[in-house]
Amino acid sequence: MTEETTEPLGSTPYGHAEERARAAAARLTAAGVHGTALTWVDNAGITRVKAVPVGRLAETVRMGVGMSPCFDVYLVDDSATSSPHIGGPDGDLRLFPDLDRVTVLAAQPGWAWAPVDRYEQDGTPYVACQRGFARRMAERALSEHGIELRMGLETEWIVTRGPLPQTGAELEYPSTGPAYGMARLAEMADYLRDILEALAAQGVEVLQIHPEYAQGQFEVSVAPSDPVGAADLTVLVRETIRAVSLRHGLTASFAPVVEPGGVGNGGHLHLSLWREGRNLCAGGEGPFGMEPESEAFLAGVLRELPALLAIGAPSPASYLRLRPSRWAGAHQCWGLETREAALRFVAGGERAPEAANAEVKCVDAAANPYLLTGSVIAVGLAGLGAGLRLPPPITGNPVDEGIQPRLPTSLAVALGHFERSGVLREALGEALFGAVAAVRRAESELFDGATPLEIAAATRGRY
Incomplete structure (x- = not known):
């Protein structure tokens, strides 16, 4: 209701x-x-x-x-x-x-x-209310630029039988079907139906649900909303999946990685900019039809990605997921429908220009969704204010091109970029900025010297 x-x-x-x-x-x-x-x-x-x-x-x-x-x-x-x-x-x-x-x-x-x-x-x-921060940033975009943001966060999760061990014990998966395979959907049909039924009963509009790449992994996407609403929906969707899983004798994990070496769970953020009912990601003369304001906003996001990782990839486990050639967005680059780029642009096409949007791929579900939506708006507005332009887009795999900068490979490195970001410090305010930095520093130290298996085992049951 x-x-x-x-x-x-x-x-x-x-x-x-x-x-x-x-x-x-x-x-x-x-x-x-x-x-x-x-x-x-x-x-x-x-x-x-x-x-x-x-x-x-x-x-x-x-x-x-x-x-x-x-x-x-x-x-x-x-x-x-x-x-x-x-x-x-x-x-x-x-x-x-x-x-x-x-x-x-x-x-x-x-x-x-x-x-x-x-x-x-x-x-x-x-002053340190994360939901209030997301609201302030959305209101700032509207009041200063007349822009409304529409956002949506993908939810990926891995489901196992029984509770998740905090050791290296072998995990039991409830399905054996291949990645994206109909066989896996058939094996889990009752479970996925119950998720759809629960979300529909709660008024959540589901766009799609499907098996993902890793064993026991699935993804659900819901309709976009305002930035605060998108973060609220993310919480509601995850907790609904968690509850349905428990009723089936299963455990859902939204952690960046469940088993080291495997493909982890992303929490990709989709966004588009709107003014008076018109999508500024389409119908313009900029790259792939962007309006200049949309290009400048996305250029601001791209510029600040190393610092944004401390918000959107906030766990030491995040950097076990953020690896090249896994569609995780490990390089600071952008491109049209390029799933290896950290910032992927979706043009929408002639049939659906209103669907044009950008996807931030280097983030995961360990992120506080309110901090993530608010921070992306903050850095995008900084790009808009500076009139930034996007560099040339990439095609193919950034590893093959060999010239695209790699995003931070550890939380400690991302934290250094975050602490030097004047844009995020100003937007978050000293109290919230300082608390985020303190938590990142402490978690980096908490897992200092831990093996990938130890990091995965300690975090996979927490999110």
Whole structure:
């Protein structure tokens, strides 16, 4: 279910929405819902949650739910670090659910879900709220340039039987069919049908679902949305897949790699720029039909890719996936329908110019989707402001051409680029920028000297 509003929830605490929350609670109760999961995603990419009984939804909208800011410096293993502005046992925040996003969870009977915005105790927006950051960047694109962003994140996952071991134990996969094979779909037909059914019941428009390359791997793509909505959908889709998997006796992993040496899970981000209903990625005189604003935006993204990796490829495990000749986008280059390029342009064609978009391929599902969408907008706007132009596109494999710069091959190297990025520092603000940097540094140190198998085993069950 989705509640409608004429006011932009998230700009202030939601005390004014208490009456709406009571009506929503009544409808949730009538639908057999007893609890609402309230989620946010921390800087390590972990979806955290607090839940409230449906009967307390109105009070939650009025007063919020308490949660410590220390989770912004938690690591993937639930240990913690500290940063100049965030960390330690002091302080408290208030979590306010977005009533526009309240959804009855089809695969978790008796439960609903809503993402939250985070506020200080005095009602001011929390400066390190990742969802608020994504919203600010989207609003900035609209207010400064009249541009609306449409975004969508692909969801790839690998499914295994039983829980994922945190050791080198052999994994058991529920299917043996070939990559992209109908045989694998037939083996998993009931499972994939239940995923489609659950997503449809939740109002999620699925564009496609299919077996992927790695053993036990699948992918689902959903319709694009605004940047905050795209990040919300990513959380909802993953948790729906997780719940359906558990009901089938399976475990879904969205980690960058499940087994080292194999093809991992990407979290590719698709984006297009729109003004007054027109797609600026098509119909222009720039490369492959781009308008100049679209070219400048994408040039800004391409320029900042080494720094963006600290946002979009945030785990040491990410660099086990980000290898050449695996369609992971390991080189800092772009091209038309070139799946080895980190930035791939899709022209859409004469039949569907509205489908023209760009795909950032070098990112994975360990990323906080709100940080990712907001950061891509920030660097794109910097390119737009500077009037950047794209370099010549590549064709073929960048390895064969031998002249395309390789993106960072470790989290530590990506972190160095991130810390030198004035664009991202300004956009994120000192508190959020510092917390992200602290988490990346601590996770890099956490896995320093670990083998690829140790890194994969320690992280594959966390996302």
